[in-house]
Amino acid sequence: IRLNQLGYFPKALKIATIVVNKEITTFSIIDLKTGEEVLNGKAEDKKEAQLSGETIQQLDFSALNKVGHYQIKCDNEIYSYPFKIGNDIYDKVLQSVAKSYYYQRVGTAITEEYGGLWKRKAGHPDHQVLFHPSTGKNGAIASAKGWYDAGDFGKYVTNGSFAAGQLLYTLEEYPDLYPDNSLNIPESGNDINDLLDEIKYEADWIATMQDRDGGVFHKLTTKSFADAIMPHEATEPRFIMPKSSVATFDFAAFMAKMARNYQKYDANLAKTWITQAQNAWHWGVQNPDVIFKNPSDVVTGEYGDDDSSQEQFWAASELYISTGKKQYLDFIQNNLPDLTYTYGDGWKSFMRYLGVFTLLSEKSDIPVRTLKELEKRLIVSADDLTKRIQTYDYQQGVNDFQWASNSDVQNIAFIIANAYSISDKQEYADAVYSSLNYLFGHNALGISMVTGVGSKSPMNIHHRASKSDSIKAPVPGFVCGGPNYGRQDSNDVEYPKNVSPMQAYRDVWKSYASNEVCLNWNSPTPYLLQFAIDNNRM
Numbered sequence: 251i252r253l254n255q256l257g258y259f260p261k262a263l264k265i266a267t268i269v270v271n272k273e274i275t276t277f278s279i280i281d282l283k284t285g286e287e288v289l290n291g292k293a294e295d296k297k298e299a300q301l302s303g304e305t306i307q308q309l310d311f312s313a314l315n316k317v318g319h320y321q322i323k324c325d326n327e328i329y330s331y332p333f334k335i336g337n338d339i340y341d342k343v344l345q346s347v348a349k350s351y352y353y354q355r356v357g358t359a360i361t362e363e364y365g366g367l368w369k370r371k372a373g374h375p376d377h378q379v380l381f382h383p384s385t386g387k388n389g390a391i392a393s394a395k396g397w398y399d400a401g402d403f404g405k406y407v408t409n410g411s412f413a414a415g416q417l418l419y420t421l422e423e424y425p426d427l428y429p430d431n432s433l434n435i436p437e438s439g440n441d442i443n444d445l446l447d448e449i450k451y452e453a454d455w456i457a458t459m460q461d462r463d464g465g466v467f468h469k470l471t472t473k474s475f476a477d478a479i480m481p482h483e484a485t486e487p488r489f490i491m492p493k494s495s496v497a498t499f500d501f502a503a504f505m506a507k508m509a510r511n512y513q514k515y516d517a518n519l520a521k522t523w524i525t526q527a528q529n530a531w532h533w534g535v536q537n538p539d540v541i542f543k544n545p546s547d548v549v550t551g552e553y554g555d556d557d558s559s560q561e562q563f564w565a566a567s568e569l570y571i572s573t574g575k576k577q578y579l580d581f582i583q584n585n586l587p588d589l590t591y592t593y594g595d596g597w598k599s600f601m602r603y604l605g606v607f608t609l610l611s612e613k614s615d616i617p618v619r620t621l622k623e624l625e626k627r628l629i630v631s632a633d634d635l636t637k638r639i640q641t642y643d644y645q646q647g648v649n650d651f652q653w654a655s656n657s658d659v660q661n662i663a664f665i666i667a668n669a670y671s672i673s674d675k676q677e678y679a680d681a682v683y684s685s686l687n688y689l690f691g692h693n694a695l696g697i698s699m700v701t702g703v704g705s706k707s708p709m710n711i712h713h714r715a716s717k718s719d720s721i722k723a724p725v726p727g728f729v730c731g732g733p734n735y736g737r738q739d740s741n742d743v744e745y746p747k748n749v750s751p752m753q754a755y756r757d758v759w760k761s762y763a764s765n766e767v768c769l770n771w772n773s774p775t776p777y778l779l780q781f782a783i784d785n786n787r788m
């Protein structure tokens with residue numbers, strides 16, 4: 251029986267799913283404190299679930315709305331994981347998904363005081379990083395700090411800016427989330443929001459990646475991926491790789507957003523950042539088609555993207571809100587983006603939504619006609635996605651499981667949650683909740699997709715520190731990539747024959763295509779959790 255292993259809010263829709271050979275008719279719910287049956291329900295008719303490749307029946311127990319601990323029982327013998335009904339179901343995970351960024355810090359030791367069990371030595375000081383010959387430059391620059399992108403040790407401007415930008419948007423919408431002292435990080439106690447402090451650790455690195463002419467270097471990595479070793483053991487030389495248009499516009503967007511949010515803590519720094527952002531914009535406009543390709547001696551993540559228009563829209567939006575300059579508004583009005591969601595959006599093109607959400611939320615000095623048009627497009631997209639969620643097997647937004655389908659599931663919910671602030675339809679809210687139910691166990695794998703959270707969750711993520719630190723439990727708070735029907739790792743990983751799309755996942759270290767973790771797979775999560783909490787607490 252699959253269900254949200256973290257539980258349900260008292261008033262929310264509650265659906266569990268049972269995989270059956272023989273159809274069942276009824277189910278009951280046991281109160282674990284008293285041992286009594288508190289609800290008897292009728293199972294829905296069985297259906298062939300295409301994406302999970304199973305015969306399933308759904309169990310609706312929404313009528314149960316009393317706080318407590320329960321278990322579902324079917325046929326007198328099949329039991330679910332124990333689960334909770336309560337208002338605090340997401341409190342712990344809300345902390346741990348944000349804390350995961352601390353564990354990804356480059357160039358600093360993770361101490362026991364802040365990192366507990368997962369303390370480790372500092373790796374990759376990056377004080378002197380050589381230019382790769384393909385940049386046409388000699389020498390080295392200092393490019394310290396930042397977060398490791400994922401299970402690897404690379405630092406990529408595209409994905410780093412995007413993930414940090416999505417977190418920053420979350421703080422703009424929910425400024426009371428993660429106040430000072432909430433995350434137990436080294437900066438706790440400095441009177442600044444803890445997540446903002448964490449994001450600044452990434453911003454300090456990203457700011458170093460700009461060339462004198464305004465263009466931004468695409469990434470900082472070794473030539474190939476390291477083995478499964480700890481950060482401090484990975485000492486192969488790292489290089490600054492060539493510039494790209496997408497990195498430059500992502501940089502412009504993020505630094506402009508960061509400048510605005512950091513202004514009240516350090517006005518001088520904010521001024522430097524906003525100048526950097528504008529210089530980046532200027533370079534990007536002159537050089538919109540500089541595409542990054544790995545040089546022939548480099549095989550680390552490419553984050554290849556030959557279309558910089560989405561990044562440019564995001565940059566224009568943030569620059570306009572931060573500076574009020576007309577040139578950015580002109581660009582916005584002449585380039586309103588299509589908001590139809592395509593699977594695999596994310597680091598490549600989801601940033602256009604961040605631009606739109608920021609404009610819709612800040613509103614200042616944007617012509618009403620433009621705002622209305624953006625709202626209209628957002629609603630069309632959200633309606634379509636909500637319908638999909640209502641249709642697909644486990645009420646998740648995805649039917650095409652690509653690399654990091656968990657990122658798609660969440661970004662779809664992110665769109666719908668934003669549409670809810672324009673039109674507060676209950677079906678939007680329900681679609682967000684059911685996406686979270688999927689993430690925490692209501693799926694064809696029967697696992698919670700977040701490390702350290704739920705009754706059963708990934709133990710062998712493709713994360714070099716988790717693999718090599720000799721601690722059994724993985725570093726907590728990471729969303730894994732999830733089912734990926736592309737199975738690009740099938741040379742290293744055995745998948746069952748005829749595996750279904752939603753089951754194309756293996757909890758083994760080697761499965762970099764389904765079981766890695768990554769900055770941008772955790773960045774939608776805080777927003778979604780807070781949305782669910784806000785709209786459910788009584």
Ligand code: G3I
Nearest residue numbers: 399400401402550551552553594652653735736738766768
């Ligand atoms: O766009 C096609 C789609 O048309 C097709 O139907 C589908 C079939 O599987 O593939 C789609 O493209 C995939 C693309 O992701 C978008 O989902 C590619 O096959 C797949 O190889 C590609 O994977 C990327 C992966 O790097 C390999 O390059 C991921 O998006 C990207 O998130 C991931 O990023 C890595 C960094 O390079 C290095 N650091 C870790 C990070 C996470 O794994």
Ligand code: 9MR
Nearest residue numbers: 400401402475550551712742760762766
């Ligand atoms: O380990 C790498 C992982 O961190 C990257 O995200 C992934 C993206 O391409 O690649 C992994 O490295 C694999 C490589 O691409 C292909 N050969 C096997 C490598 C993992 O053992």
